[in-house]
Amino acid sequence: MNGPLSLVRTAVRRFLREHRPEAVTVAVSGGADSLALAAVTAGLVPARAVVVDHGLQEGSAEVAEAAARTCRELGLAAEVRRVDVTGSGGPEAAARRARYAALRPEGGLVLLGHTRDDQAETVLLGLGRGSGPRSIAGMRPLDPPWGRPLLEVSRATTAAACAELGLEPWRDPHNDDPRYTRVRLRKEVLPLLEDVLQGGVADALARTAAQLREDNDALDELAEAFDGDCCAVAEVEHLPAALRRRVLRRWLLAERVPELSDSHLRRVDALVGEWRGQGGVWLPGGFVARRAHGRLRVEPVQS
Ligand SMILES: Nc1ncnc2c1ncn2[C@@H]1O[C@H](COP(=O)(O)OP(=O)(O)OP(=O)(O)O)[C@@H](O)[C@H]1O
CATH class of the missing domain: 3.30.465 (Uridine Diphospho-n-acetylenolpyruvylglucosamine Reductase; domain 3)
Structure with missing residues (x-):
């Protein structure tokens, strides 16, 4: 019973058991990661879903409404929140800021669909840019109000879980656009590294992040005690x-x-x-x- 869906379910169940959130909101983009997360969460705890419409791409309102509809079919109360994307740092950063502001809840946890592959990319980008340990330590599973139950699950697994459920995730055209550094890292650098190191790279980078988080936490505690x-x-x-x-x-x-x-x-x-x-x-x-x-x-x- 170790199919993709059961791997996702195990990860989410473990997360919920460990952190016992009082209320759960799933942040759903319509992509495979957050859709698999929403589907599995709906089967485990009462939860709602929020889809953010950045209004940046043509047809974004329809994409958001379709994602919300799917969530409702999965048994989640779902709403679309339209945001205004303004401010500094380029459209990507502005959209992220607006999204996170819209998702920040009054209480409980907001679950995000970041996977082990997102974590690996974050770590590798940080290394290549000479970032400090805080960045290279990557994302935390629990960073209230955010929760990331899928950080040990691969993107291939979430895609296969959606297929198993008969769900058709939305494919963000940005995810294939080679003008984005992250896309080239994903499509060119990581496969090459996988080849050279004979596999297991995403897992290894996620382990590096986890070790650094422990070191960071220890140093942060010392700093707090100063x-x-x-x-x-x-x-x-x-x-x-x-x-x-x-x-x-x-x-x-x-x-x-x-x-x-x-x-x-x-x-x-x-x-x-x-x-x-x-x-x-x-x-x-x-x-x-x-x-x-x-x-x-x-x-x-x-x-
Ligand atoms: N439009 C959206 N509406 C709701 N949630 C979203 C939306 N876009 C992304 N998310 C949530 O954020 C998760 C990560 O998405 P994505 O990797 O695109 O974000 P990101 O811009 O890389 O964010 P981060 O800076 O946190 O890494 C998704 O799995 C989903 O849970």
């Missing part, structure tokens, strides 16, 4: 760099600096670890971090 004055250079400069960066990150987040990337953090850390009188570090949200008289401070940029 009770010195993190603005005083003398109190943080002797910390190991990995710990110091985490202490600084916590301080910046407490100062309400949003969306802090690894490269921002490295530059703030350089105010301590590689000090040569450099100027302020510009940060997201209109902030700047500076060092003066042996102290760090973060303040809004004067317009």
